[in-house]
Amino acid sequence: MDKVICSLLIRSNRMKWTESIVKNGYKTCVKRFHISSRRDTELTSVRYPKLKRGNYSKVTDADVAMFERILPGAERVITEPSELEGYNTDWIKNCRGASQLLLKPKTTDDMSAILKVCNERNLAVVPQGGNTGLVGGSVPVFDEVIISTQQMNEIISLDTLSGILMCQAGCILGNLDNYVSEHNLTMPIDLGAKGSCHIGGNLATNAGGLRLLRYGSLHGSVLGLEAVLPDGEVLDCMSSLRKDNTGYDVKQLFIGSEGTLGIITKAAILCPQKPQAVNVAFLGVDSFSRVLEVFKETKKNLAEILSAFEFLDAESLRVGTDNLKLTSPISDHPFYVLIETSGSNSAHDEEKLTKFLESMMESGKVLDGTVAAENSKIQHIWNLRERVAEGLMHDGYCYKYDVSLPLENFYGLVSDMRDRLGDKVTRVVGYGHVGDGNLHLNATTPEYNTEVMELIEPFIYDWVAKYRGSISAEHGLGFKKRQFIYHSKSRSAVTVMKNIKGIFDPKGIMNPYKTLPDD
Numbered sequence: 163m164d165k166v167i168c169s170l171l172i173r174s175n176r177m178k179w180t181e182s183i184v185k186n187g188y189k190t191c192v193k194r195f196h197i198s199s200r201r202d203t204e205l206t207s208v209r210y211p212k213l214k215r216g217n218y219s220k221v222t223d224a225d226v227a228m229f230e231r232i233l234p235g236a237e238r239v240i241t242e243p244s245e246l247e248g249y250n251t252d253w254i255k256n257c258r259g260a261s262q263l264l265l266k267p268k269t270t271d272d273m274s275a276i277l278k279v280c281n282e283r284n285l286a287v288v289p290q291g292g293n294t295g296l297v298g299g300s301v302p303v304f305d306e307v308i309i310s311t312q313q314m315n316e317i318i319s320l321d322t323l324s325g326i327l328m329c330q331a332g333c334i335l336g337n338l339d340n341y342v343s344e345h346n347l348t349m350p351i352d353l354g355a356k357g358s359c360h361i362g363g364n365l366a367t368n369a370g371g372l373r374l375l376r377y378g379s380l381h382g383s384v385l386g387l388e389a390v391l392p393d394g395e396v397l398d399c400m401s402s403l404r405k406d407n408t409g410y411d412v413k414q415l416f417i418g419s420e421g422t423l424g425i426i427t428k429a430a431i432l433c434p435q436k437p438q439a440v441n442v443a444f445l446g447v448d449s450f451s452r453v454l455e456v457f458k459e460t461k462k463n464l465a466e467i468l469s470a471f472e473f474l475d476a477e478s479l480r481v482g483t484d485n486l487k488l489t490s491p492i493s494d495h496p497f498y499v500l501i502e503t504s505g506s507n508s509a510h511d512e513e514k515l516t517k518f519l520e521s522m523m524e525s526g527k528v529l530d531g532t533v534a535a536e537n538s539k540i541q542h543i544w545n546l547r548e549r550v551a552e553g554l555m556h557d558g559y560c561y562k563y564d565v566s567l568p569l570e571n572f573y574g575l576v577s578d579m580r581d582r583l584g585d586k587v588t589r590v591v592g593y594g595h596v597g598d599g600n601l602h603l604n605a606t607t608p609e610y611n612t613e614v615m616e617l618i619e620p621f622i623y624d625w626v627a628k629y630r631g632s633i634s635a636e637h638g639l640g641f642k643k644r645q646f647i648y649h650s651k652s653r654s655a656v657t658v659m660k661n662i663k664g665i666f667d668p669k670g671i672m673n674p675y676k677t678l679p680d681d
């Protein structure tokens with residue numbers, strides 16, 4: 163048995179870690195790579211011809227002149243079509259709008275002034291952070307004015323004792339993590355898009371990511387928030403108190419509201435202590451039920467140091483090895499598990515993890531594995547998991563789904579979808595955050611294919627509803643999923659949502675055609 167775990171550990175030292183992974187200090191930088199040009203993406207208004215533009219005003223020269231007065235200086239009021247292209251198209255190149263105006267406020271006052279004008283003029287707007295959203299929420303559907311938080315990137319304060327960070331909404335998550343790391347703290351959220359996504363975008367989508375298992379959702383970590391309402395009113399909920407039960411917790415409404423209620427301009431976030439010791443294990447197992455057995459044992463044995471439990475199926479791993487030329491540190495298996503531990507005592511954690519893996523190997527639950535404690539090796543393993551989304555884009559068009567399901571039904575959906583789509587697609591992959599009950603199912607084809615789309619939807623949503631899952635676990639509804647909201651939410655809940663929307667945004671200028679279904 164000693165031999166088994168020995169080979170497990172030696173393997174990690176023998177591996178050639180050829181990748182240069184940590185760029186700009188970020189775990190993974192999402193590059194704005196160009197597999198196909200953004201112009202290849204069909205206009206959303208063409209792909210969805212039944213959708214009608216709302217009764218909003220069109221931007222005039224007088225509007226542009228007014229915005230130039232509010233936002234003086236270069237690069238703040240953009241009308242040049244070539245510069246607008248990237249802002250009009252989403253990261254997965256599924257959606258493309260035709261906005262003719264991009265605004266870049268720097269301050270809350272700027273934001274307030276431009277929203278006031280938009281509201282008075284009845285101009286529809288779409289808030290945009292890093293534009294890494296995966297449901298078409300961050301780009302216009304028709305010609306909405308794009309309001310980017312790119313220039314709202316100031317860190318306001320960090321209280322190193324309480325761990326409370328205050329910043330503007332346009333700060334890039336990776337930059338914030340680098341900043342708080344210098345003070346022995348960490349951001350309570352981590353995701354593959356951290357090199358591009360903004361904290362405001364994270365809040366607006368209530369992003370989950372790789373650390374949710376450990377630090378919980380943003381609903382708990384966000385202590386305060388400032389937002390500008392559509393009429394320009396500044397909603398100040400910038401509390402930095404851990405406990406504050408004075409009245410309704412209004413800020414919570416903005417977390418996950420996908421830019422439909424107002425624009426988040428500032429946040430106060432509780433940052434946990436940065437773990438001193440991090441270990442990552444990458445394991446091969448022979449079935450999905452084994453993944454679940456290992457998860458159960460992991461929770462039991464590594465409880466207080468467990469910080470992530472992720473899985474990939476063999477096809478997901480191949481996305482990395484085939485499309486991104488990543489190398490796997492272990493032999494081929496039907497399923498892979500990534501376990502991360504984060505603690506304060508490396509000797510203690512390593513011993514605990516090693517002992518645990520030893521027992522998993524001995525019982526036959528785990529067939530092969532490697533453990534990494536060194537940063538570059540840890541990163542190499544994380545890349546196999548974090549970069550699946552990027553790798554899929556190399557296949558062409560990606561049909562992306564993000565669902566919550568009871569763990570026992572988790573992988574059945576992937577198998578059924580594979581049977582259903584057969585050789586009409588390049589591949590169907592299943593991977594995700596097992597620890598949070600969140601499956602990512604993606605299928606790819608060389609280009610968008612209506613027949614494939616009609617085979618997937620509404621089949622997938624009916625399947626999820628049958629098991630009382632959620633059709634959007636962490637990415638939101640955005641443009642692409644809003645019409646399916648009733649698969650996961652009751653009529654009464656959606657009615658309340660619509661009423662709330664009516665209170666905050668009576669003219670409906672905030673991110674129209676997103677999140678809420680048409681009547």
Ligand code: FAD
Nearest residue numbers: 291292293294295299300360362363366369370371421426
């Ligand atoms: P955008 O894409 O710009 O916007 C997203 C939505 O928020 C839009 O509806 C937009 O209108 C709204 N919005 C943006 N900023 C504001 C604001 N200041 N105020 C109000 N509304 C605003 N998501 C996860 O949950 N977990 C993951 O693990 C994860 N991994 C990802 C990995 C990759 C490689 C990529 C490309 C995306 C991933 N995502 C993940 C999806 C995405 O939701 C997150 O990347 C992120 O939260 C979006 O932030 P953003 O700044 O890019 O927002």
Ligand code: 2HG
Nearest residue numbers: 354548551562563602604
């Ligand atoms: C992840 O967990 C992201 O990697 C992206 O949420 C998932 O692309 C996807 O389907």
Ligand code: ZN
Nearest residue numbers: 371595602636
């Ligand atoms: Zn995810």
